[in-house]
Amino acid sequence: MICVLGHQDIPIKQEQPDFRVDLLQTNILLFGSPMSGKSNLIRLLTLILHKLYRERDEQIFILDFGGALADLETLPLVSAYFDNANEEYVKRVFKLMEDQLKSNISALKGKNYASCTERQPIHTTLFIDNVNAFLDEPRYTAYQEKLAKLCRDGLSKGITVVMTASSTKGLGSYMNNFKQKIALEMPAESYMDIFSHKVIPVGNNPGHGYANVTLPAEDTVGALPAQVPYELQLNLADDCADERFQANLTRYFADRSVKKYRRFPEILTEAAAADFIDPADADLPDSIDVTVGLDYTECKPCRMHYESAGVIAIYGKKEFGKTNLLRRLLKNLLSNPQYRFVFFDDGREQLRSHLADEVCEEKRKVYFSEYATVPMKEKNGGIVNMKLSPLQQLVLYVHRHFIDLSKVRRVGNLVLNEIFGTGLQIEPGAPEDYNRNDNVVFVMQSKFLYVNSPAAKVYMEIILPNLAARAEEKNWIFIFSDIKNISDSEIREYFNYTIGTAFLLDNIAEFVNERGQKSVFGNMDTKSLKEEYASCELGDGYMYSVEKDELKKVKLIKEGDENDE
Incomplete structure (x- = not known):
């Protein structure tokens, strides 16, 4: 994959050949002060690759920490362009690169990408503009080792890394x-750090600098010392908006492009x-079933399949x-x-105002x-008016319509006695209700479920597991919509055991x-x-x-009023 990037002056050969780089043989690291032409190299290489290759051969990923490459995002071979605005996208690129490297290693079966004679996997070029900004960000520390692995192992497996930097700080190991x-x-002393040779500083002349030779010109006889720098003038990249360039893109690619990660x-x-x-x-x-959002890695829909979801938290x-x-989960149910x-x-009555x-x-x-x-029936046959809490009312409703709790015990005691006392006569519910009450959605948002009280303990340890056990058969759906911290270890254990699908709207590591x-x-x-997921x-x-023990980071779909909590 030979790309001509400019011209070099090689006095010992008395030649000024093209400056050529083979992307299958080397990664590229370009240094320069601000406004010296660093971003131009990425533009130049990107446009050259569009002239030489098609979407079945090449894909490009761009991490733009300099903020000057946004116009490349829509080009056919650019699979992903992300700046530093959202940490998740930067981490997503490294996850995709890691997966690509594993896939290429498997496909190449121990062979080197450049020498493979069979059909190769698509080649990948990863551009990182202003890599110093990436290395200076504490939130990306965990990804520095992944970058080092790509630089070390990627080239032989079809992944080329091209980085620009303003200084050598932090780049020694790369x-x-x-x-x-x-x-x-660059400052004069920086050239020595880069090439281990002294050179005359080039001054303020964008695109003008030094480079070693990794691929001699076709008419140059003999190899040149690998680290000796020779004077260089990089070509100026075309304008992406140029009518002629756009016409060529249309002719070469039509509506085809690589897979896009937007x-x-x-x-x-x-x-x-x-x-x-x-x-x-x-x-x-x-x-x-309803799509609740899109996963950050593949942009594929994350769907709530109620039949297999279990209790939702x-x-x-x-x-x-x-x-x-x-609201999104209940979209098709309401x-x-x-x-x-x-x-x-x-007492907040958020369900009433938002959904009920x-x-x-x-x-x-x-x-x-x-x-x-x-009104409740006493054991002596009389009627007494009892003031019941919302949880007591819920338990009574469940008993009368969904599960007969009159003979269910917890630690030897009848659960209804624990909740209502022993002086009442609570008759079994109606059997016909038990047989017909299906297609019911339980939406639970009361903070009193999570306190250490006898009623909460009975509900979480006995009633909920019994309901959940029949949920699939009866087509019951349970959604606990605002889980609070549960201090009682037994209640917590029983509750966690019933959960089949959980959503978290918070930074998961914290x-x-x-x-x-x-x-x-x-x-x-x-x-x-912390290493795998960015802040929310x-x-x-x-x-x-x-x-499934499967965790996905999701961009949730906004449902209804934008002022919803």
């Missing part, structure tokens, strides 16, 4: 993996998400999108007349959030570090989470399938 070094305008908009609406989703992956119009910061996610709802709220009132048919919903006076074993994410390793922006979250 430089041995870059046979081709270029230095434009940035998400700040607010991902349903319409914007549809632009990322392949029509074959779109939601079915008659399905209750939502964790997260205040005002970080929990209500929006809940409008489906086959489904009924049990809303369990607390949207179910207009009263027969389709029941709502618990306040203390209520309920969350796991703070809550340790107290959540369904507790067994994850904080260090590896507003609208980001994690989707975790407990059964």
Whole structure:
């Protein structure tokens, strides 16, 4: 993959040949002060690759820490262009590069990419403009080793790294993996650090500098010393907007391009998400399943499949999108007349204002959030009006309509006695209700579920597991929409055991570090989470399938009012 980048002056040969670089034989590291022409090299190489190769042969990834290359994003061979605005995209590129390297190693079966005579994997060029900014960012420390591995192992497996830098600071361990070094305008002592040879500083002359020779000119006889720098003038890259260049792109590529990894908009609406989703992956119009967002790595839809989800739990910061996610999860259920709802709220009454009132048919919903006076039958046959808490009302409703709790015990005691006392006569519920009550959605948002109380303990340890065990058979859906910290270890253990799918709207490494074993994410390793996932922006979250042990970072789709919490 020979690219002509400019002209060199080689006095010992009395020649001024083309400056040629073979991207299969060397990585490239270019140094230069600001405005000396560093970004021009990336532009130049990118446009040369578009002239020489097609989408089946070459893909380009650009990490722009200098902020001057945005116009390259739409070019056909540019698979991804990301700047430093969102940390997640930088980490995503290194994840993609790591996967590409593994894939190429497997496909090449021990062979060197350059010498492979069979069909090669697509070649990848990774550009990093202003790598010093990357190395100076503490949040990218974990990815420095991944970059070093790419520089060390990628070339022989079809991945070429091209980096620009303003100084040699922090690059000492990388430089041995870059046979081709270029230095434009630099302080005099820096040339010695780069080439181990003294040169005359070039001064303020953009594109003018020094480079060693890694690929002699075709008419040059004999090899030149590998590290000796020779004077260089880089070519000026074409203008991407030039009509002639655009016409050639259209002629060569038509509508074809490499697979694109694009940035998400700040607010991902349903319409914007549809632009990322392949029509074959779109939601079915008659399905209750719903796409909650797009995963950050592949931009593929993350869908809530209710049949296999189990109990759904939502964790997260205040005002970080929990209500929006809940609204999204219920999107296809609220409008489906086959489904009924049990809303369990607390004094905040957020479910009433955001969701419960949207179910207009009263027969389709029941709502618990306040203390209520309920006539109860005493054992002596009398009737007493009892003031029941919302949780007591919920348990009574479950007993009368979903599961007969009259003979269920916890630690030898009848659970109904623990909740209502021993002086009442609570008759079994109606069997016909047990047989017909299916297609029910339980939306649980009360903070009183997580306190250390007898009622909460009975519900979490006995009632919820019994309900969850019949959920698939009866088509019951359970969503705990604002999980609080559970101090009681037994309640926490039972509750975590029932969860099948969990969402987290928070920085996962910090969350796991703070809550340790107290959540369904507790067994994850904080260090590896810090390395793999960036901090959450507003609208980001994690989707975790407990059964599959599969964790995905997701850009969540915005549902409804933008002011939703």
